[in-house]
Amino acid sequence: MRTIERAHQVEGSRLLEAARRLAPLIADHADEAERERRVPKAVVGELVSAGVFHMFVPRVFGGGEVDVAIGVRVLEELSKADGSTGWIAMIGATTGLISAYLPQQVAREIYRPGVITGGVVAPRGTAVPENGGYRVNGTWSFASGCEHSHWLACASLVQGSDVPDVRMMLFPATAIEIIDTWHVSGLRGTGSHDIAVNDAYVPTDYSFSLAGRPAQSGVLYGFSLIGLLAVSVAAVALGIGRGPRLSEARNRRSNSARSCGWRHRRQFRDPCARSMSRTTWGAGRRSTRAAGCSGGFGTSMPSRNTLWSDRPALRQLGGRCWGMRCRLGFFRDEMTD
Structure with a gap:
């Protein structure tokens, strides 16, 4: 156990050092992010290389599985350099926790090295059970970082259930329509557009209940x-x-x-x-x-x-x-x- 904890501490220290090292680059691209309404690819690429987006992914899937107290310090350092960059890093990192709720084979497929996830937890979609999965429709606002995300998780209310069941549905980016709505004065660089799916089928293994328990153990996954x-x-x-x-x-x-x-x-x-x-x-x-x-x-x-x-x-x-x-x-x- 001590060996595992030590590994988590080492990874956390490495990420914190990387966030501080990247601060000048992030600050230099802040105006470009504001102008283009999205964080530049050069910055996103460095965040990927540093492992920021996977810092809450279990180590068994190749993630950092860092302590939450370290993870929030990493996000704070990035946000000091540029708020938009810190925000999209936060969305990508926190949605990494989703991997702990999925079947192992699905988690390994989605959370491959270099893959970025995003999503919206407001249940703006509807999901109708169908043949071992769900037929999903919906439009979600504030999908920060959707333009550089490879997978997006969107909360949907299951129809016909005896008790309310809100499930996160995972979609590949190719199944998502991005609606250009993000014309704002603050956090412009987050690219928090609306996203929509129309009559998309999601297998049950590519979804999980927000009221459910994670499949992975560990202190980090005691957090919802x-x-x-x-x-x-x-x-x-x-x-x-x-x-x-x-x-x-x-x-x-x-x-x-x-x-x-x-x-x-x-x-x-x-x-x-x-x-x-x-x-x-x-x-x-x-x-x-x-x-x-x-x-x-x-x-x-x-x-x-x-x-x-x-x-x-x-x-x-x-x-x-x-x-x-x-x-x-x-x-x-x-x-x-």
Whole structure:
């Protein structure tokens, strides 16, 4: 057991070092991501090579199976360099947890080296049982990173079931229609378009119930997909808040009467907001570690704490969030369900 834990720690340290090493490249391509509304291929390729998208995939399938506390630090480091890159890394990494819920042969097929997954957990699809599988129709919004994903998992409500059953349905990218809807001011580089499937057949082995239990054992897989998503979203939010672009906006000077009148309030409130953010994120990290030790995570407390603590910082920073160049728009998108 100690040998396995040591291997997980080594892999986690390697990923964290890789995230820090990639930060300059990610920052250099941030404006391109904003302009093109998708993270550039050069950056995505480096994330693939580093193993970021597979860091929550079981080691038996070739993944990193890193500790959640390390994984969220990796996402935070990436998000400091660019929020959009951190966000699509978060989506790809957290959907890697899906591999633990699938039959082994299916997991090995989908989670081959270099494969990127994405998806949407909002149950916007319908699934009708049919001959050992499901006939699925639906349209899902906010499919971040769909343009570079090879497989997408979409939540669908099974029809005709005695009890509500929401299942994640896995589709190859060729079966998905991408609808160009992502015209926003914040997190533009995530390419979070709508996606749709029309009358697609999904074998049962390529689906799993969100209420089900994983087939893989291990501390990491005590986390539900929703629980892992919650703490990972919080990591992206904190990374953005600590990034140089937001610091630049905070320190920008203005000669307007309104900004001069608020300057003394900024001098007091900015350190308070940063202190509150550090305190709540520290509590969130401790909760994440504790949940990992106990083999589960039942709430999104770290996520709620993080977003709650960021609000004073956003208020005191101000800014024209409707403007396409406003970096604070990133937070608006993260707070949108």
